[in-house]
Amino acid sequence: MQWRFPLCRRLAALLVVAASLLPGLALAQEAPDALVKRVSEEVLTLIKSDPQIQAGNQARIREVIETKLLPHFDFKRMTALAMGRNWRSATPEQQERLTDEFRTLLVRTYSGAMTQYRNETIDYKPLRMNPSDTEVVVRTAVNKQGGGAPIPIDYSMAKTPQGWKAYDVIVGGVSLVTNYRDEFNNTVQASGVDGLIKQIAEKNRGGK
Amino acid sequence: MSAAGPSQGTRPLAARACTWLMTGALLLAGCTSAPTRTASAVDPLEPMNRTLFQVHDTLDRVVLKPVVDVYTAVLPRPARTAVSNFFNNLDDLWSAANGMLQAKPQKAGDDLGRVLTNTMFGLGGLIDVASSAGIERGNEDFGQTLAVWGVGAGPYLFIPLLGPSTFRDATGTVARAYASPIGYAEDVPLRNSLYGLYAVDARYQAGDALSVVETAALDRYTFIRNAYLQRRRYLIYDGKVPADKEEQ
Numbered sequence: 001m002q003w004r005f006p007l008c009r010r011l012a013a014l015l016v017v018a019a020s021l022l023p024g025l026a027l028a029q030e031a032p033d034a035l036v037k038r039v040s041e042e043v044l045t046l047i048k049s050d051p052q053i054q055a056g057n058q059a060r061i062r063e064v065i066e067t068k069l070l071p072h073f074d075f076k077r078m079t080a081l082a083m084g085r086n087w088r089s090a091t092p093e094q095q096e097r098l099t100d101e102f103r104t105l106l107v108r109t110y111s112g113a114m115t116q117y118r119n120e121t122i123d124y125k126p127l128r129m130n131p132s133d134t135e136v137v138v139r140t141a142v143n144k145q146g147g148g149a150p151i152p153i154d155y156s157m158a159k160t161p162q163g164w165k166a167y168d169v170i171v172g173g174v175s176l177v178t179n180y181r182d183e184f185n186n187t188v189q190a191s192g193v194d195g196l197i198k199q200i201a202e203k204n205r206g207g208k
Numbered sequence: 209m210s211a212a213g214p215s216q217g218t219r220p221l222a223a224r225a226c227t228w229l230m231t232g233a234l235l236l237a238g239c240t241s242a243p244t245r246t247a248s249a250v251d252p253l254e255p256m257n258r259t260l261f262q263v264h265d266t267l268d269r270v271v272l273k274p275v276v277d278v279y280t281a282v283l284p285r286p287a288r289t290a291v292s293n294f295f296n297n298l299d300d301l302w303s304a305a306n307g308m309l310q311a312k313p314q315k316a317g318d319d320l321g322r323v324l325t326n327t328m329f330g331l332g333g334l335i336d337v338a339s340s341a342g343i344e345r346g347n348e349d350f351g352q353t354l355a356v357w358g359v360g361a362g363p364y365l366f367i368p369l370l371g372p373s374t375f376r377d378a379t380g381t382v383a384r385a386y387a388s389p390i391g392y393a394e395d396v397p398l399r400n401s402l403y404g405l406y407a408v409d410a411r412y413q414a415g416d417a418l419s420v421v422e423t424a425a426l427d428r429y430t431f432i433r434n435a436y437l438q439r440r441r442y443l444i445y446d447g448k449v450p451a452d453k454e455e456q
Binding site for chain 2: 105106108109112113116149150152172173174175176178179180181182183184186187199200203
């Protein structure tokens with residue numbers, strides 16, 4: 001019976017420590033810049049080590065994006081941002097379908113861009129933020145292999161109950177989300193929200 | 209012919225082409241009717257621009273893209289990168305001049321440092337040693353200089369073979385064509401070869417971005433216009449666009 005006591009004590013001590021850490025963990029979410037760095041490096045490592053991705057297997061690339069990247073994006077907010085003032089004129093059901101189609105379009109775009117790059121490295125710029133901030137911009141720069149100017153890629157991020165989530169990606173000063181605003185507006189003006197959903201769905205099903 | 213510089217007769221071909229295109233665009237602009245419902249404030253010439261975009265698209269599909277495909281197939285990547293570096297080095301010199309015109313001594317100094325480093329230690333600009341050493345490109349041009357001096361962008365303009373622009377940026381393009389060292393090359397076949405290679409390299413360098421546009425855009429004309437205008441704002445403000453200037 002002698003041996004049980006220290007073990008129990010250690011277990012109890014461990015539980016106490018764990019219990020005291022848990023609320024802290026729940027409150028202190030992973031900082032946005034740390035999140036961007038962790039996820040980016042994970043994806044980069046995957047790209048470099050996966051022979052199927054190296055061979056340009058689109059399905060595999062999309063799988064990586066869906067499992068690794070998508071959980072950290074707020075697609076509803078992205079879609080609302082791209083819709084601008086038209087967002088409120090859409091019914092909740094339309095908003096949901098539109099968000100789904102726009103998500104697919106962005107994933108296709110992203111996976112297409114990913115096949116172009118090999119062995120790039122990412123610089124993460126220091127982020128200055130106050131503990132009370134709920135919106136930040138995390139700045140990075142992608143260095144392409146073989147020299148050339150680095151491409152700045154910034155992530156606009158917002159604090160949510162599920163952790164920090166990106167709602168815009170700005171490549172070399174071009175916001176991917178707001179860039180859609182005129183296109184979305186033109187289609188909504190011409191053929192309504194359903195027309196826009198149909199247009200993006202057709203684009204997604206197209207071969208490209 | 210004076211030794212001081214090229215006379216009117218030997219003006220760079222690209223410069224003359226630009227001037228003609230500008231004149232043509234202005235004439236066409238005069239012919240277009242009142243703005244349609246789709247034309248936005250930044251693009252009052254949208255009907256004309258869309259036509260020019262179609263012309264460009266056809267030229268690109270039939271001529272430029274096939275040429276670039278052959279170029280990509282024939283030349284190995286390091287050689288293509290060397291060509292890009294060579295022309296980027298000339299652009300950096302122009303960037304240095306514009307950095308000075310905009311009273312940005314830090315940027316101008318960096319650009320000048322880049323040109324000297326790459327020309328002397330990078331085989332005349334074929335290797336971008338300066339980027340490896342961490343000296344960033346200034347990315348300045350005369351369109352931005354005009355913007356900093358207070359000149360408005362003017363209407364958006366799509367110029368076949370040259371791509372998206374504005375009246376202000378097209379003026380900058382004309383200025384650059386006049387100033388380009390290529391135009392001062394005495395040997396005409398060499399000069400024309402350099403112009404040709406310059407065009408091929410420009411299309412080659414834009415290739416990655418254009419294939420993204422292909423997948424991303426619902427309407428390529430609008431997508432390219434908005435991306436171009438966003439990018440120009442970003443460059444004019446050196447990456448720090450004031451919040452009130454974001455929606456223009």
